[in-house]
Amino acid sequence: MEVGTLRDTFNQVVKKQRLSHSKSQELIAEVEHVIEQALVDVQSDHDHTFSFDQKPLFKNLKNNLSVSLNQIKVVQKDLKVNLNEYKKIIEKTFHPDLAKAYKNIDLDQYVINQIIVAQLYHEGQFEIGDSLMSESGESEEVASLRLHFLEMHQILEAMKSHDLKPALKWISANNEKLSKLGSKLELKIHALLFVDVLKKGNKKEAIIYAKTNLAPLAAHHMEGIQKLMGCLLWIGQLEQSPYTEIMCPTNWAELIQDVTQEFCSMLGHSGRSPLYVTLLAGIEGLPTLLKLANVMAAKQNEWQAHWPVPIELSKYFCFHSFFVCPVSREQASEANPPMLLSCGHALCNQSIHILAKNTRAFKCPFCPVNVKVSECRQLYL
Known part of the structure; x- marks a missing residue:
């Protein structure tokens, strides 16, 4: 069950609880009123004796209290039904024994600590990371990683204040490595600074900036530079130009993400x-x-070596193309590539030969078509 469905059910219970509380308060107020009125009627009898005439009064009081209490029970019962339903949904969604979902694997505690330390440095939590590294044991590799991530976060903090000098300095020092990665960071940074000059409305200053900083990048980024030069025709009217996207406020946030991604890539880490x-x-x-x-x-x-069912994950976890054979449940590899059948279905090469059983043809496991092994073609991911 999705978290959204669970949240909706919880909101319904909250709404029901509020209505139940409001209705209960009204009924309790009615009970108080009935009791107070009965006391007034009793006190009006100056003789303070329980005469025959007072019996209907107490009988009426009893009936009124009984009705009110039954109404309160009904309200509480409705709320209890909703709470029990929500409890069942929680028990169905959140299994109490998560240990059943994994196999016991002996993990190196030292390696786990280093992974957590690296994670803390990645997130800029240097003080906590230093404490954990000190307790778990010194590591030259992680210590070196700390210096790199410290530099990265100093650059990112400066960028949040629209200071791009540290970023440009880092790009200049690592220009060769970034070029091999096909980086466009330098162009993106100078594009933002060029736009700042354009906003001032000084065309001459913008041209000088372009000649000084954009022209050296023309060999690899001509298309992007041509687009920026087109902005000169709209100086003072950029909001009405075809290039309004270069003024989008999110460009700074995207640049920060790009710097993070490429900085980590140079370190051999994921962004x-x-x-x-x-x-x-x-x-x-x-x-x-x-x-x-x-x-x-x-x-x-x-548990077996391979899951008997596919574990579906969202697109957030798709980092590259891959193929899992629907028959063997194994991921394709160079030794066992995916093959396209004449009917349009796809299987791994090993599964095809197992199904064919040394014959020239076999029946597709997903449709009634007879497929020739010779007609199967390799797919490239």
């Missing part, structure tokens, strides 16, 4: 937090794993 992505992927796949664990436990089976 996304590796530990965060790993945990998020585990959380997303957890419902399927738990369901699989319960089914396997009921059949008294144990």
Whole structure:
């Protein structure tokens, strides 16, 4: 069940609880009024004796209290029904024993600590990272990583204040490595600074800036520079120009993300937090794993080398093209490439030969078409 559905159910329970509280308060107020009125009627009898005439008064009081209390019970019962329903949804969504969803693997505690330290440095939590590194043991590799991430965060902090000098200095020092990565960072930075000059309305100053900073980049970024030069025709009217996207406020945030991504790439790290992505992927796949664990436990089976069912993850976790054979459940490789059948379905090469059983043809496992092995063509990802 999706988190959104659980949230909607929770909001319904909250709404029902508020209505129940409001209605209960009204009924309690009515009960207080009935009791107070009965006291007034009793006190009006100066003899303070329970005469025959007072019996209907107490009988009426009893009936009124009984009605009010029953109404309160009905309100509370309705709320209890909603709470029990929500409880069932929670129990269905959040399994209490998560240990069933994973296999016991012996992990090197030192390596785990280094991964967490690297994660903290990646996020700029240097003080916490230093404390953990000190407690877990010194590591020259992680210590070196700290210096790199410290430089990165100093650049990012300066960029948040629209100071691009540290970023340009870092790009100049690593120009050769960035060129091999096909980086466009230098162009993007100078484009933002060029736009700042254009906003001032000084065409001469903008041309001088372009000749000084953009012209040296023309060999690799001519198309982008030509677009920037077109902005000169709209100086003073950029908001009405065809190039309004270069003035978008999000360009600064995107540039910060690009710097983070390429800085990490140079270090051999992912721009996304590796530990965060790993945990998020585990959380997303957890419902399927738990369901699989319960089914396997009921059949008294144990975990195998490969999952018997696919673990579907969102596009956020797609980093490259891959193919998983729907028959063998194995991911394709160079030794076992994906093959396109004449019917349009795809299987891994090994699965095709197993299905063919040394014959020239076999029946597709997903449709009634007979496929010739010789007609199968390799797919390239």
